[in-house]
Amino acid sequence: MxxxxxxxxxxxxxxxxxxxxxxxxxxxxxxxxxxxxxxxxxxxxxxxxxxxxxxxxxxxxxxxxxxxxxxxxxxxxxxxxxxxxxxxxxxxxxxxxxxxxxxxxxxxxxxxxxxxxxLRDHPEKLAIMEFPQFIGPTLVTRDAAQIRRFHEEHKDIILKPLDGMGGMGIFRVKADGLNLGSIIETLNKDGAQSVMVQKFLPEIAEGDKRVLVIGGKPVPYCLARIPQGNEVRGNLAAGGKGVARPLSEKDRQIAEALGPILQGRGLLLVGVDVIGECVTEINVTSPTCFQEIHDQTGFDVPAMFIDALEAAVVA
The missing domain is CATH 3.40.50.20 (Rossmann fold)
Incomplete structure (x- = not known):
């Protein structure tokens, strides 16, 4: 080819x-x-x-x-x-x-x-909202009052811009609400920009898992990006430590449910981010972690991808 x-x-x-x-x-x-x-x-x-x-x-x-x-x-x-x-x-x-x-x-x-x-139809943060059965409490809004009500209900929340990458612009606000107003102003730009707000998932301490789905099928190992020190973000770009692990039963269930749907839309390669048992993002632009998983487990992710690519070209 x-x-x-x-x-x-x-x-x-x-x-x-x-x-x-x-x-x-x-x-x-x-x-x-x-x-x-x-x-x-x-x-x-x-x-x-x-x-x-x-x-x-x-x-x-x-x-x-x-x-x-x-x-x-x-x-x-x-x-x-x-x-x-x-x-x-x-x-x-x-x-x-x-x-x-x-x-x-x-x-x-x-x-x-x-x-x-x-790619256009699946913005990586918003795409999760199509699958409410697999996500935690989540709100997308420009409205500061809605964000405050969400915080009052869930106490410990994460706020992030819809167009961020690598953990950029992610904030955690705990029950005391410290700096919530300032963070809202920073992210929503006086109501001009939408913000995603999610209930904080304490399972992040065990890693933000990147589950790769290739040709509609899950790679049998994920890469858990584990926050280091006082950092709340597990992203490798934010200093997280990547540890490859076999998929849990729930990871596999999520991947097997989403994989065929997304493949049918022309997404040959997808990176589903999972914290605990909740999907937090669906990455479609340029999913990564092939080498980390291959190096740590021996599973040949690049070979699985090229197999799928060859099959897609012939189809």
Whole structure:
């Protein structure tokens, strides 16, 4: 297969943990060719197919100079067997515009993973609200009074912006309500911006579990991101410690319930975040943790993904 990865600059990859790199390495091992571009390199001119300035690369197997550029050219996205959208958040207006360009590439005949319209339709925090049977008490609102009432009811709460990533902008407010007003003002910007508010789940002390679902099926191990010190956030970007564990019965139940639904919408790879027995996010943009799970358990997550990708391209 000829694969195009749409991602952040490859020069900035931390290959010891980067999931997109792990995908590339397994793809090359199987004989597939790899090209890369950034969303800013994609364009669409009247009467033409969506195309991009791409670089054909080959992985070298070295730690420092880990890739070699074998050519630079403009190519139509439809010329590839699969286009993998692996751009990290933020999920901003430019990200949305990229999905529209990728959706036009689909109309040209390209196979895009994850499906662009599904990326737009599943904002990673809001997406959980479709599945109330698997989530804890949760409120999405711009209204400060509603947030205060939610706090009065649940006493210990988490507040976060809908467009945050890596644990950015997450606040905990306990029963005393200390700084609640200031936090609301910071997050909702005087009612201009929506906020997600959730009951605090003490099970976070045991880890915020990333459950990967590939081709509608759960990876048998999750990565529990465990907060360190006085930190309430388990995100690896916020200093959490990643510990791979077998899925619990509830983890598997959640993944097996959501997996086929999300796969049917064109989401080949999903990262479901679970604290205790409650889903807290459904990550669809560029789910990670392949290498951490592989390194700690031996389960070959990249191979499972490329298996699913090959099957999706043939289908």
């Amino acid at each position: 000829k694969l195009l990865f749409v991602a952040d600059p490859v020069e900035h990859f931390k290959i010891y943990k980067d999931t997109t790199f792990a995908m590339m390495r397994e793809a090359q091992r199987r004989g597939h060719t790899i090209a890369v571009c950034e969303p800013r390199h994609i364009s669409w001119q009247r009467g033409e197919q969506v195309s991009a300035e791409i670089r054909d690369i080959r992985l070298t197997g070295e730690a420092e100079s880990w890739f070699r550029v074998e050519g630079e050219r403009r190519a139509a996205l439809v010329d590839f067997d699969a286009v993998l959208m692996r751009k990290d958040p933020p999920f901003d207006a430019e990200y949305i515009y990229s999905t529209h360009l990728l959706e036009q590439a689909e109309r040209d005949g390209a196979k895009v993973v994850n499906k662009p319209s599904a």
